[in-house]
Amino acid sequence: MQAQADATLRFDDKTQSFFCEGAWLIHTLGSITLPNIKQTAENFKINGAHLTALDSAGAVKLYEIFAASSEQPLHTCLVDFSDEHQALLDLVASNTEFMAYYPPTDTSHSLLYRVGQETHHKAVQAKDFITLLGELSYKFVDILGHWQKFRLPSIASNLYSTGLQALPIVGLLAFLIGVVLAYQMGLQLQAYGANSFIAYLSGMAIFREFAPLITAIIVAGRTSSAFTAQIGSMMVNEEVDALKTMGL
Structure with missing residues (x-):
């Protein structure tokens, strides 16, 4: 057992x-x-008759030991290796370029370089955003003149998934925030004897200020996450590649 372990x-x-x-x-x-x-x-041989197991790491190790120290091709030195081990060694010998790869080191750059790099990234993002606005404007004007291209079922489906399905979480958060806000306002107004205004003030504050803000934040976050997950699932299932192939 020890011979197999070492x-x-x-x-x-x-x-x-x-x-x-x-x-x-x-x-x-x-x-x-x-x-x-x-x-x-110079004409030595590498005998593998007593080799009990070999994986890719062992094959690479064997190649590194002898390839760097001998001018002989490695496959001419191998004797008495099993077919499985021989095939693995041949595979490693035919793909030696990966052994010369070293992970890139983390090089620190000057402040001017980092500022320029970040500026370039922001400029690329701004260009992409302007391009998106231009494409949306072009498509909108094109649809105005060609109503047959207006896909009402798709728009209704998106409105349902992004708006109607987000109402439960929006309502729950609005209710919880309203409870906390009413409780905190009650503690403050109690000192002035204005407890009767708690319901009015909390209702006005939530419906006028907090409700639109909460709805916008939750819907935006939930919708963007849903779209991201859907696109990721489409990429995993190669649906995006299929759409590109069909030219859609």
């Missing part, structure tokens, strides 16, 4: 071969002690 690499002077033994897995690669590969013969 990954080892040993060199045999008689056969001039490296023997990969044990399980070459991502959690056992730390136990490998590397021999001095540069002092061995």
